[in-house]
Amino acid sequence: xxxxxxxxxxxxxxxxxxxxxxxxxxxxxxxxxxxxxxxxxxxxxxxxxxxxxxxxxxxxxxxxxxxxxxxxxxxxxxxxxxxxxxxxxxxxxxxxxxxxxxxxxxxxxxxxxxxxxxxxxxxxxxxxxxxxxxxxxxxxxxxxxxxxxxxxxxxxxxxxxxxxxxxxxxxxxxxxxxxxxxxxxxxxxxxxxxxxxxxxxxxxxxxxxxxxxxxxxxxxxxxxxxxxxxxxxxxxxxxxxxxxxxxxxxxxxxxxxxxxxxxxxxxxxxxxxxxxxxxxxxxxxxxxxxxxxxxxxxxxxxxxxxxxxxxxxxxxxxxxxxxxxxxxxxxxxxxxxxxxxxxxxxxxxxxxxxxxxxxxxxxxxxxxxxxxxxxxxxxxxxxxxxxxxxxxxxxxxxxxxxxxxxxxxxxxxxxxxxxxxxxxxxxxxxxxxxxxxx
Amino acid sequence: xxxxxxxxxxxxxxxxxxxxxxxxxxxxxxxxxxxxxxxxxxxxxxxxxxxxxxxxxxxxxxxxxxxxxxxxxxxxxxxxxxxxxxxxxxxxxxxxxxxxxxxxxxxxxxxxxxxxxxxxxxxxxxxxxxxxxxxxxxxxxxxxxxxxxxxxxxxxxxxxxxxxxxxxxxxxxxxxxxxxxxxxxxxxxxxxxxxxxxxxxxxxxxxxxxxxxxxxxxxxxxxxxxxxxxxxxxxxxxxxxxxxxxxxxxxx
Numbered sequence: 001x002x003x004x005x006x007x008x009x010x011x012x013x014x015x016x017x018x019x020x021x022x023x024x025x026x027x028x029x030x031x032x033x034x035x036x037x038x039x040x041x042x043x044x045x046x047x048x049x050x051x052x053x054x055x056x057x058x059x060x061x062x063x064x065x066x067x068x069x070x071x072x073x074x075x076x077x078x079x080x081x082x083x084x085x086x087x088x089x090x091x092x093x094x095x096x097x098x099x100x101x102x103x104x105x106x107x108x109x110x111x112x113x114x115x116x117x118x119x120x121x122x123x124x125x126x127x128x129x130x131x132x133x134x135x136x137x138x139x140x141x142x143x144x145x146x147x148x149x150x151x152x153x154x155x156x157x158x159x160x161x162x163x164x165x166x167x168x169x170x171x172x173x174x175x176x177x178x179x180x181x182x183x184x185x186x187x188x189x190x191x192x193x194x195x196x197x198x199x200x201x202x203x204x205x206x207x208x209x210x211x212x213x214x215x216x217x218x219x220x221x222x223x224x225x226x227x228x229x230x231x232x233x234x235x236x237x238x239x240x241x242x243x244x245x246x247x248x249x250x251x252x253x254x255x256x257x258x259x260x261x262x263x264x265x266x267x268x269x270x271x272x273x274x275x276x277x278x279x280x281x282x283x284x285x286x287x288x289x290x291x292x293x294x295x296x297x298x299x300x301x302x303x304x305x306x307x308x309x310x311x312x313x314x315x316x317x318x319x320x321x322x323x324x325x326x327x328x329x330x331x332x333x334x335x336x337x338x339x340x341x342x343x344x345x346x347x348x349x350x351x352x353x354x355x356x357x358x359x360x361x362x363x364x365x366x367x368x369x370x371x372x373x374x375x376x377x378x379x380x381x382x383x384x385x386x387x388x389x390x391x392x393x394x395x396x397x398x399x400x401x402x403x404x405x406x407x408x409x410x411x412x413x414x415x416x417x418x419x420x421x422x423x424x425x426x427x428x429x430x431x432x433x434x435x436x437x438x
Numbered sequence: 439x440x441x442x443x444x445x446x447x448x449x450x451x452x453x454x455x456x457x458x459x460x461x462x463x464x465x466x467x468x469x470x471x472x473x474x475x476x477x478x479x480x481x482x483x484x485x486x487x488x489x490x491x492x493x494x495x496x497x498x499x500x501x502x503x504x505x506x507x508x509x510x511x512x513x514x515x516x517x518x519x520x521x522x523x524x525x526x527x528x529x530x531x532x533x534x535x536x537x538x539x540x541x542x543x544x545x546x547x548x549x550x551x552x553x554x555x556x557x558x559x560x561x562x563x564x565x566x567x568x569x570x571x572x573x574x575x576x577x578x579x580x581x582x583x584x585x586x587x588x589x590x591x592x593x594x595x596x597x598x599x600x601x602x603x604x605x606x607x608x609x610x611x612x613x614x615x616x617x618x619x620x621x622x623x624x625x626x627x628x629x630x631x632x633x634x635x636x637x638x639x640x641x642x643x644x645x646x647x648x649x650x651x652x653x654x655x656x657x658x659x660x661x662x663x664x665x666x667x668x669x670x671x672x673x674x675x676x677x678x679x680x681x682x683x684x685x686x687x688x689x690x
Contacts, residue, residue, distance in 0.1 A: 013625075077468070133462070238631075284680050
């Protein structure tokens with residue numbers, strides 16, 4: 001998005017007013033962040049150059065790890081009464097919390113891991129698949145959340161927890177043969193989320209070769225690709241970040257990404273990053289939101305996987321955040337037991353401003369008491385904590401600009417197709433391979 | 439009177455004395471345990487029992503309404519409710535209105551809209567023209583109300599698109615998109631809906647690879663030119679409007 005410049009003032013609508021307000025908030029945060037870290041006397045830089053010096057990042061663009069770990073660890077046990085509206089999403093709460101902790105390099109202790117596995121077992125339905133909580137009917141979304149959470153735990157108990165044969169049968173029951181899509185549950189809605197959750201689960205359980213699983217998925221996602229280039233939840237609906245990630249990842253998992261118009265998709269995706277804010281929005285002319293750091297930002301590595309990084313893109317026309325010009329020298333971590341950020345992508349690969357995205361997440365999405373948020377003023381929740389951190393990991397490891405901030409900001413690397421940390425995914429895959437054939 | 443004080447738990451209501459409540463299974467050392475309100479635990483424990491016993495009655499229908507009122511995302515309870523609606527012959531139009539009311543309280547919820555579709559499909563399947571018209575009108579009204587609260591509510595727009603396609607209301611919807619674009623020329627959902635109508639109303643545009651023969655070639659050109667003029671008139675006022683530019687690219 002280019003911002004509206006003076007046009008927004010000449011012809012204001014609700015959209016432009018909201019956008020102008022958010023840009024103002026973001027600019028203000030960035031200016032104050034830089035000002036607070038100015039250490040030495042220098043000529044007043046123009047506001048476009050304040051971030052060029054580099055030094056301010058180390059002290060201000062800091063990921064407050066301990067606060068997030070404390071928030072997540074407490075939430076893993078107890079949640080306030082207001083969370084009753086997520087009573088059908090407790091598997092999601094497990095995944096959001098466990099995955100976020102894993103990204104922060106804080107795996108669960110043995111007791112906690114065992115307790116989560118036991119809880120997820122209670123959510124597993126006798127006919128296969130997982131419900132959002134104990135005794136609920138199976139649903140593709142909590143099924144993905146439960147299996148991805150188990151994969152993140154990657155113990156023998158976790159691997160044995162899933163009845164893979166029954167789960168595969170559940171996936172087959174959700175398949176809508178007439179459209180190629182997947183219903184979220186019996187009698188439920190068919191949309192791109194269904195394709196993704198079913199195929200990601202199949203990949204995680206090693207049943208991706210099941211007959212009929214992939215049939216028509218590429219065609220369904222193609223029907224959901226709109227005139228804007230992004231992907232909608234269902235044919236005719238609006239292109240949207242969450243569904244774009246789901247559709248693209250589902251197509252890649254089915255090896256049918258070529259069914260989509262990838263250049264158009266890339267064009268739409270590249271325009272989703274806010275030129276001032278640095279974060280991503282989910283739809284044209286909407287406000288940026290921290291969670292799209294993963295749904296949109298994470299779609300870039302998926303595109304690389306789809307195309308082998310050979311897409312010609314005009315992502316370079318995206319105006320990167322003026323306060324975060326692409327660094328000439330990427331900041332490298334000084335010491336790390338993690339995988340170092342990968343080398344910058346090939347010049348022709350689709351790209352986004354990973355510096356701007358990291359700046360948005362670190363400076364606008366962190367709450368002082370831990371947790372991360374959609375945007376300033378919204379307040380923290382576990383969903384945003386998970387996807388802000390997932391997006392931060394993608395930006396650090398897959399982006400072209402390396403790490404923003406001190407070395408302690410570095411998160412674990414996440415697999416962009418299933419959003420499980422790569423290290424745990426490797427262990428999980430090994431364990432699943434040793435299970436009896438179904 | 440204070441409703442909270444007046445409310446008698448199901449476990450103490452004589453008309454529910456025949457039902458043994460079933461508590462929620464939890465692990466020995468619970469995780470992600472929500473600090474449920476007593477009313478919720480009470481209602482859910484009774485619901486669990488009648489869900490398992492497969493009782494089909496009005497009292498169970500009323501119970502599902504109560505639970506959904508406390509947790510609109512309880513998809514199992516919504517599914518259960520649909521089974522009851524079908525089994526008990528509940529008036530579908532009333533049920534559609536109920537879903538629409540719940541949509542106002544839970545605008546980002548999937549279940550309310552899915553419930554609306556199930557009711558609408560059943561009304562259409564009745565074969566009665568008056569019922570079908572009523573189903574369209576209820577969909578139109580309730581999605582329009584939701585859009586008055588949030589002009590970009592993607593669930594409401596998606597439901598409208600589904601209803602337009604199901605009931606064949608392309609022309610009506612073109613007018614609606616024009617009104618919404620006039621309200622906020624940068625409303626991308628409205629522009630997307632207009633594109634959807636343009637494509638759908640013609641029975642499918644001629645694409646670059648597949649001419650299915652629907653629509654006279656000349657009609658397509660006339661429509662395209664008219665839509666380009668529409669977009670241009672909006673761009674004259676707000677040239678940096680990405681929605682309008684994407685629309686133009688789509689039409690071309």
